[in-house]
Every structure is written in structure tokens, then in C-alpha cells.
Amino acid sequence: MTQTTADSPARRQRAQIKERTLRTDQWWRYPLVTFIIFTAFLVYSTWAIFDTSYFASPYIAPYASPCLATSCPEGARLFGLAPFGDWYTLPPGLLILALPAGFRFTCYYYRKAYYRGFWLSPPACAVNEPHGKYTGESRFPLILQNIHRYFFYAAIVIGLILAWDAVLALVEKPVGLGTLILVVNAVFINLYTLSCHSCRHITAGRLNHFSKHPVRYRAWGFVSKLNAKHQQLALISMFTVVGADLYVRLVAKGIVNFPFA
Amino acid sequence: MSYKAKFRVWRGEGGEGKLEDFTVEVNEGEVVLDIIHRLQATQAPDLAVRWNCKAGKCGSCSMEINGKPKLGCMTRMSTFSEDETITVTPMRTFPVIKDLVTDVSFNYQKAREIPSFTPPANVQPGEYRMQQIDVERSQEFRKCIECFMCNNVCHVIRDHEENKPEFAGPRFLMRIAELDMHPYDVADRKDAAQEEHGLGYCNITKCCTEVCPEHIKITDNALIPMKERVVDRKYDPLVWLGNKIFKRSSSKS
Ligand code: SF4
Ligand code: SF4
Ligand code: FES
Ligand code: FES
Numbered sequence: 295m296t297q298t299t300a301d302s303p304a305r306r307q308r309a310q311i312k313e314r315t316l317r318t319d320q321w322w323r324y325p326l327v328t329f330i331i332f333t334a335f336l337v338y339s340t341w342a343i344f345d346t347s348y349f350a351s352p353y354i355a356p357y358a359s360p361c362l363a364t365s366c367p368e369g370a371r372l373f374g375l376a377p378f379g380d381w382y383t384l385p386p387g388l389l390i391l392a393l394p395a396g397f398r399f400t401c402y403y404y405r406k407a408y409y410r411g412f413w414l415s416p417p418a419c420a421v422n423e424p425h426g427k428y429t430g431e432s433r434f435p436l437i438l439q440n441i442h443r444y445f446f447y448a449a450i451v452i453g454l455i456l457a458w459d460a461v462l463a464l465v466e467k468p469v470g471l472g473t474l475i476l477v478v479n480a481v482f483i484n485l486y487t488l489s490c491h492s493c494r495h496i497t498a499g500r501l502n503h504f505s506k507h508p509v510r511y512r513a514w515g516f517v518s519k520l521n522a523k524h525q526q527l528a529l530i531s532m533f534t535v536v537g538a539d540l541y542v543r544l545v546a547k548g549i550v551n552f553p554f555a
Numbered sequence: 556m557s558y559k560a561k562f563r564v565w566r567g568e569g570g571e572g573k574l575e576d577f578t579v580e581v582n583e584g585e586v587v588l589d590i591i592h593r594l595q596a597t598q599a600p601d602l603a604v605r606w607n608c609k610a611g612k613c614g615s616c617s618m619e620i621n622g623k624p625k626l627g628c629m630t631r632m633s634t635f636s637e638d639e640t641i642t643v644t645p646m647r648t649f650p651v652i653k654d655l656v657t658d659v660s661f662n663y664q665k666a667r668e669i670p671s672f673t674p675p676a677n678v679q680p681g682e683y684r685m686q687q688i689d690v691e692r693s694q695e696f697r698k699c700i701e702c703f704m705c706n707n708v709c710h711v712i713r714d715h716e717e718n719k720p721e722f723a724g725p726r727f728l729m730r731i732a733e734l735d736m737h738p739y740d741v742a743d744r745k746d747a748a749q750e751e752h753g754l755g756y757c758n759i760t761k762c763c764t765e766v767c768p769e770h771i772k773i774t775d776n777a778l779i780p781m782k783e784r785v786v787d788r789k790y791d792p793l794v795w796l797g798n799k800i801f802k803r804s805s806s807k808s
Contacts, residue, residue, distance in 0.1 A: 443786065491775075
């Protein structure tokens with residue numbers, strides 16, 4: 295039933311409340327913690343990309359893998375290949391950086407986290423954002439976030455390469471702390487990759503008749519379980535990759551130096 | 556056990572109004588809506604509040620309690636400390652009729668803009684055959700009680716009134732996802748989701764999921780899958796090429 299006051303002009307206005315939010319809990323903690331952790335991650339990554347001690351046989355630092363330039367030490371090259379010749383003098387990590395970086399940057403979880411923590415859009419639920427205008431991901435540049443699935447394909451390859459690095463370490467130095475660290479990192483990186491929303495979609499999310507595709511449906515069930523933990527896997531794998539990378543560099547620099555290092 | 560609680564309730568008509576202070580009795584086991592009713596019965600007989608079931612199932616009593624969208628009937632007083640002042644306001648995204656009652660017709664308007672379930676022309680009523688696993692995903696979305704707290708909290712329209720014409724809000728983008736995933740729906744939902752209903756405005760910050768009283772995973776299970784389906788249609792050259800080569804007429808597979 296239409297109420298008789300439906301057209302009264304007063305009804306077109308929201309409650310005029312000047313407070314940005316009336317929340318009384320510590321809503322600023324999530325964006326603040328996100329900001330601090332991500333900033334630290336960016337600072338470390340910038341340093342690591344230019345740091346040259348990325349190889350301590352048989353360990354290769356994840357940020358430098360695959361190592362594709364002639365400047366890479368023999369044992370660090372992927373299958374001994376060095377498609378980038380002498381002319382390439384920049385750090386080899388830069389060659390592949392865009393892939394894992396792009397994967398994380400366009401990841402649905404990271405998007406949520408940095409839209410909240412860095413862009414404050416919104417800083418927290420029911421807390422006004424400080425921007426006058428908002429178009430979200432509906433137009434350039436943020437519409438480009440839609441290329442996420444291509445980074446996912448690349449991330450599968452990178453994940454396999456990191457797993458291969460871990461296997462090599464396992465073969466050459468089965469009893470080594472570095473081996474253990476590389477294995478743990480490879481596991482979490484690959485779990486993170488598999489739990490991706492694009493992966494869930496490609497597996498079977500795009501289908502409407504699960505019953506006609508029983509194998510894909512089961513794979514979808516598995517990926518969906520991982521996907522529910524996507525945020526946790528994104529964060530854990532971020533810590534393991536930094537941990538593994540730093541550890542290899544410390545071994546390479548001789549700072550970490552004991553028999554089972 | 557009963558005690559006196561401090562309440563601040565927004566009172567006014569249209570948009571004009573202010574927070575009014577009350578001290579009111581609270582008994583064990585009560586919820587915020589009970590206290591609002593006690594205020595009506597004892598101190599503010601003209602205090603307006605919408606409610607119906609008192610069981611978290613009708614979606615009428617949506618309000619903001621200490622700044623968070625909540626159902627008044629499902630928010631226990633025991634979750635607050637006794638010396639805390641509890642602030643109750645109407646939902647901020649919709650125009651106020653009076654006190655805690657907002658005009659939610661924006662939502663009904665948006666619901667009408669979505670074409671209804673469209674079965675294939677050659678399937679007669681009674682001929683639908685669906686397996687449980689084919690409809691399971693959509694069933695999660697059917698738990699919705701239409702409290703509209705997700706649309707209320709979504710910053711796309713909460714902070715930007717001007718986006719209202721372009722944006723259906725999480726509740727109705729979820730409705731589009733529900734239909735698009737339906738094995739017997741043949742209408743084109745993907746282009747419409749992006750171009751007419753504003754799916755691109757959502758930046759997946761998950762506030763809708765945070766406030767949903769039915770715990771529907773709106774963002775993970777409806778909005779992101781829908782964004783991925785739109786990518787298939789509009790932004791993925793490989794899928795486009797595959798569809799051309801294999802002559803799949805639509806991506807309803
Ligand atoms: S996830 Fe999207 S629809 Fe949901 S509240 Fe955030 S921006 Fe709005
Ligand atoms: S999806 Fe959840 S929050 Fe949104 S209207 Fe339905 S029940 Fe309410
Ligand atoms: S959604 Fe996070 S990696 Fe794809
Ligand atoms: S009164 Fe029905 S949901 Fe609260």
C-alpha cells in the first residue's frame with residue numbers, strides 16, 4: 295500500500311547526522327594494520343629486487359626465480375637456460391617481477407585490503423570515505439583489474455618453478471634449513487594460487503550445469519574450500535615468500551652460517 | 556538482573572532531527588528492539604520503529620546500533636557493557652520517514668529493474684528437471700530476508716547519493732548472479748550487470764558480507780563470481796575466441 299506521505303519533500307532526505315561514523319569499536323585497526331604490513335612488504339621487495347646476493351647453492355631466493363639472464367650464476371638458471379644475454383645488466387629479478395606483483399595487485403583479496411587500508415574507500419564499514427566522487431572499478435584505470443585471470447595463468451607457472459626450486463634443494467641438500475623453508479614457501483605459494491577466485495571460476499564456477507561436469511564440479515568443490523581461506527593464504531604466503539627470500543640472501547651473504555643452514 | 560542503560564536515539568522527521576538521550580530499564584535476555592519498545596511504552600509514545608517478527612526473519616527492524624547496521628531484534632543487550640551509551644539511528648542511506656523508520660523504496664525500484672526468471676521458450680511448466688547440485692549455489696542467496704542492510708552499508712551509495720541511479724546494490728547484484736547461475740535461465744545477465752546495474756562500481760570491500768544477518772557470502776559467492784562471468788563476456792579475448800571457434804552461441808554452458 296502506498297503511504298499517503300510518499301511524495302512529501304521531507305521524505306527525500308536521509309537522516310542528517312554529521313559524525314562520519316558512530317561506531318565505537320576500533321574500526322581503524324584493520325586499515326592501519328593493513329597499511330603497515332603492506333608498506334613493509336613493499337619496502338622489503340624494493341630492496342630485495344636490487345640486492346644481488348640471491349643465490350646460495352642450492353638455494354635460490356624466490357624473488358629472483360626464475361633467473362633468466364646471463365648474469366645469473368650457472369646453478370641458479372632454470373634448466374641452465376639464460377634467454378637474456380650479456381646486454382641485460384639490470385637485476386634479473388626485474389624480468390619476472392611484474393608477474394607475481396601483478397597477480398597480487400589485482401587479487402580480489404589484496405584489492406579489498408588496499409582499497410580499505412590505502413585508499414580509504416571505505417576505511418571500514420559504515421565509516422564515510424573521504425572522497426567526493428566514486429566510480430570504483432567501472433572505468434579506467436581500475437577497470438583494468440579485470441585482467442586478473444591472466445596473472446593467474448602466469449602465477450601457476452611461477453608457482454611450479456618455485457616448487458621445482460624446492461625439489462632441487464631437496465635433492466642436493468636434503469638436510470638443510472633452507473630446503474625446509476623453500477619447501478614450505480612453495481607449498482603456500484601454490485595453495486594461495488589455487489585458492490584464487492579466478493581459479494574457482496575457471497575450474498567450474500562459470501558453468502550452470504554442474505551435474506553435466508562431475509569432474510570439474512569436484513575440482514570446484516576443492517578450490518572453493520581453499521577459496522574460503524583466500525585471505526589467510528594470501529597473507530601467509532606473503533610472509534613465507536619474504537621469509538624464504540630473506541633467508542637465502544642471509545645465507546648468500548654469509549650472515550647465516552652453520553652446517554645445516 | 557535489571558539495570559538502567561543510557562540510550563541515544565535519533566528522532567526526527569524527514570532528514571531533520573537529532574539524537575535524544577534516554578535512561579531506560581534493561582532486563583536479562585532483552586534485545587535492543589525490546590528497549591526501543593520500552594521507550595515507546597514509557598517515555599516516548601510517538602517513537603516510530605518498524606518491526607514485525609522479532610525473530611530475525613522479516614527484515615523490518617534494520618537500524619544502526621553504535622554505528623553498525625544491525626537487526627534490532629537480534630542484537631542482544633548482553634553484548635554491551637552496562638555503563639556504555641548505546642546510540643541508535645535509522646539506516647543512513649535511505650530517506651527518513653520518521654525516527655527509526657526509513658523509506659526503502661529505492662530497493663523495490665531496483666528489484667523491479669531486473670528482468671525476472673526467463674526459462675527457455677520450449678520448456679513447458681512441469682518439464683523442469685534440475686539436480687540439487689545445479690541449484691545449490693543459488694539457494695544460498697534465497698536465504699535473504701530483504702533487510703537491505705547490505706545496500707545500506709555499501710559505500711558506493713551510502714557515501715555517494717549520486718550513484719543511486721547507476722547502482723543496484725549488493726542485494727540486487729546478488730539477485731542477478733542467482734539468475735545467471737540458474738540452469739534454466741536464458742536471459743542475458745552479464746552485459747546488463749555491468750552496464751545497467753553497476754557491478755563495476757563494487758570494489759569488493761565486503762561490507763555487505765560483514766553486515767548480512769543471514770551470513771550470506773555475498774561478495775565471495777555472488778559478486779566476485781558475477782564479475783568473473785562479466786570478464787568472460789567482455790574482457791577476455793581467449794574466451795571470446797573460443798566461443799567463436801567452437802560456435803558456442805552463449806556462455807551459458
Ligand atoms: S563488496 Fe561491493 S557491493 Fe558489497 S559493500 Fe563492498 S562495494 Fe558494496
Ligand atoms: S543479502 Fe543479507 S544483508 Fe542483504 S538484504 Fe538480504 S539478508 Fe539483508
Ligand atoms: S583472487 Fe586473490 S589471487 Fe586471484
Ligand atoms: S523484527 Fe523481523 S527481523 Fe527484526
